Amino acid sequence: MVDGPALHQAVADHLRGRRDGERPTLVQLESTFRAAWLAEGFISPEHESERFEAGLSALRRFHQSEADAPPPDLVEQRFSFMLGNDRVIGRWDRVDDSPEGPVVIDYKSSAVEVGSDTPQRRANQDLQLQLYALAHERMYGFRPAKAVLHFLETGERGEITPNPEGLSAVAALVTSTAAKIRARQFAAAPA
Numbered sequence: 001m002v003d004g005p006a007l008h009q010a011v012a013d014h015l016r017g018r019r020d021g022e023r024p025t026l027v028q029l030e031s032t033f034r035a036a037w038l039a040e041g042f043i044s045p046e047h048e049s050e051r052f053e054a055g056l057s058a059l060r061r062f063h064q065s066e067a068d069a070p071p072p073d074l075v076e077q078r079f080s081f082m083l084g085n086d087r088v089i090g091r092w093d094r095v096d097d098s099p100e101g102p103v104v105i106d107y108k109s110s111a112v113e114v115g116s117d118t119p120q121r122r123a124n125q126d127l128q129l130q131l132y133a134l135a136h137e138r139m140y141g142f143r144p145a146k147a148v149l150h151f152l153e154t155g156e157r158g159e160i161t162p163n164p165e166g167l168s169a170v171a172a173l174v175t176s177t178a179a180k181i182r183a184r185q186f187a188a189a190p191a
Contacts, residue, residue: 004109006036007055018071026063058152073097081138086178101145104132111153123149123158130170133162
């Protein structure tokens with residue numbers, strides 16, 4: 001969680017440059033990461049060094065994967081829409097235009113845990129992806145073709161094809177949660 005903001009900042013700056021017609025270099029990407037790095041909250045100096053090197057490795061992988069990819073359409077784009085009486089505000093990391101339609105991409109600096117968890121399983125269970133797809137539908141009038149979790153540390157991806165049932169379920173959850181907040185119902189819900 002400590003190194004995530006620096007990684008995210010580097011990726012966002014790189015994508016903005018690509019969107020604007022530039023060809024940002026790996027040196028620029030790493031420089032942004034270094035400038036955004038905060039040496040706080042690590043268990044030890046060794047832990048900080050390990051996380052810093054993992055971040056640089058992730059950025060090298062990301063830069064290579066972007067070499068031949070088309071530039072993004074939207075980067076760090078804010079959205080805002082009404083859901084009944086509730087305003088939903090957020091930000092997409094990236095939206096691409098693909099032959100199948102828009103693709104909403106959410107970058108994750110965390111790794112997928114070893115074991116039964118996979119990028120696809122995480123995407124299938126991720127409410128945020130559904131919310132991002134709902135936001136796209138509300139903002140532009142149509143669902144995106146896909147919503148993707150992109151794990152920067154490994155380069156792995158999981159994706160969903162948003163459907164009316166999933167969007168309806170996340171809309172109901174947002175409405176229900178907003179009602180509980182207004183009613184000041186903050187019961188603990190341990191995972």
